Amino acid sequence: MLEHTFFWSMPASECRIVVGSGITDTIVSSISESKTGLIVVGSGFLESWKTTFDKIEGRLPAVRIAEVEDGEGLKTIDSYSDLIRVMRSCRLDRDSAIAYFGGGTLGDLSGFCASTYLRGVRLLAFPTTLLAMVDSSLGGKNGIDLPDGKNALGTFYNPSTVIMDVDFLKKGIEHQSQGIAEIVKYGLISDPTILDVLLSFKDMQSMVESQETADLIYKCAMIKMDIVSKDPYEISGEREFLNFGHTVGHAIEKASGYRLPHGTAVMRGMQIESKVLSKILGKKDTVSGLVADVSRRYKIPDIEIGKEMHQSLIDAIRFDKKIRSGRISVQAVDKPGSCKNVSLPLEKYLEVLETWLKEN
Numbered sequence: 075m076l077e078h079t080f081f082w083s084m085p086a087s088e089c090r091i092v093v094g095s096g097i098t099d100t101i102v103s104s105i106s107e108s109k110t111g112l113i114v115v116g117s118g119f120l121e122s123w124k125t126t127f128d129k130i131e132g133r134l135p136a137v138r139i140a141e142v143e144d145g146e147g148l149k150t151i152d153s154y155s156d157l158i159r160v161m162r163s164c165r166l167d168r169d170s171a172i173a174y175f176g177g178g179t180l181g182d183l184s185g186f187c188a189s190t191y192l193r194g195v196r197l198l199a200f201p202t203t204l205l206a207m208v209d210s211s212l213g214g215k216n217g218i219d220l221p222d223g224k225n226a227l228g229t230f231y232n233p234s235t236v237i238m239d240v241d242f243l244k245k246g247i248e249h250q251s252q253g254i255a256e257i258v259k260y261g262l263i264s265d266p267t268i269l270d271v272l273l274s275f276k277d278m279q280s281m282v283e284s285q286e287t288a289d290l291i292y293k294c295a296m297i298k299m300d301i302v303s304k305d306p307y308e309i310s311g312e313r314e315f316l317n318f319g320h321t322v323g324h325a326i327e328k329a330s331g332y333r334l335p336h337g338t339a340v341m342r343g344m345q346i347e348s349k350v351l352s353k354i355l356g357k358k359d360t361v362s363g364l365v366a367d368v369s370r371r372y373k374i375p376d377i378e379i380g381k382e383m384h385q386s387l388i389d390a391i392r393f394d395k396k397i398r399s400g401r402i403s404v405q406a407v408d409k410p411g412s413c414k415n416v417s418l419p420l421e422k423y424l425e426v427l428e429t430w431l432k433e434n
């Protein structure tokens with residue numbers, strides 16, 4: 075018998091990330107230098123930034139533009155096949171790139187199309203919401219929903235370029251507060267000065283108007299990429315730090331039938347996870363008060379978890395795709411900026427959560 079074994083480590087992909095304001099020249103040159111054959115633009119962004127986008131389009135006469143109606147309803151198999159058909163009609167080949175201007179929903183769809191079309195064409199990301207800038211455009215996750223599961227189909231595939239022009243945040247202000255939860259998360263798991271900056275703004279409007287916002291987003295992007303680069307495919311466990319607030323947050327979203335938006339649910343999720351874990355570990359909860367302060371500042375509504383939601387919340391956590399061999403990994407924030415991953419028996423965690431829900 076003969077048996078050969080060898081280990082091959084795949085080269086990491088390279089991603090250029092630019093954060094700034096008033097950087098449409100950088101956007102245009104990155105598109106013209108990258109053989110971009112198609113730009114997909116979200117309707118919400120286009121409605122607010124038509125004049126700016128028309129100028130960008132005017133400087134790129136050879137590139138096809140497709141406008142799509144964005145929002146969660148976009149992440150379907152039908153939209154996936156529609157966009158693939160458009161890519162085909164543009165005759166994109168393996169040397170081509172596609173680009174998108176939009177929030178997390180368009181980014182997730184475009185990333186999934188880019189990664190599967192001809193087994194992968196380059197992707198340029200121009201995120202236009204706060205959530206997309208600090209989170210969804212970074213780290214390579216993409217995907218679409220199935221009728222019985224959010225993000226049930228997807229791949230890991232990094233864009234070659236991500237360019238964030240924070241000026242794009244100045245309109246559609248009602249959508250932007252959904253990105254605050256992720257910024258709070260970075261402050262709690264890695265860099266507490268982020269929380270000071272967040273609390274130094276009067277409200278959402280003054281945040282998006284501030285010259286400091288590009289630096290804040292840049293810091294968040296560096297934290298996310300630092301974690302992701304140690305665990306690009308969610309294997310070693312390093313990436314679990316990014317789940318802080320998300321296990322309970324996702325369960326709240328699911329238990330509400332997805333009526334509650336992601337950022338609002340994660341704000342509540344961070345508070346509940348912190349309270350439950352402090353009970354289990356017998357430690358002080360150093361998180362909830364801070365999260366509540368930020369929620370008030372950015373007018374993020376506090377979610378009441380009514381009795382009727384308890385069972386569906388518990389069930390959603392029990393069947394969470396991150397549960398492994400009956401254990402749940404939760405993030406313990408000892409003090410803002412210092413976080414550990416803790417593995418616990420799932421049933422023990424659910425028991426304490428259930429008791430906490432009943433008492434509160």
Ligand SMILES: NC(=O)c1ccc[n+]([C@@H]2O[C@H](COP(=O)([O-])OP(=O)(O)OC[C@H]3O[C@@H](n4cnc5c(N)ncnc54)[C@H](O)[C@@H]3O)[C@@H](O)[C@H]2O)c1
Pocket residue numbers: 116117118119122144145146149176177178179180182202203204205206209210211212213214215216217225242243245246247249252336
């Ligand atoms: N891939 C990941 O790692 C990851 C991480 C977090 C969230 N997500 C996904 O992100 C999605 C949510 O993203 P989102 O919050 O950006 O929502 P979204 O993409 O639905 O955008 C929110 C709304 O803002 C509008 N909009 C976008 N840019 C605008 C602008 N500059 N000015 C005015 N309006 C604008 C859009 O038209 C839309 O109506 C969810 O589907 C979630 O699953 C993905």
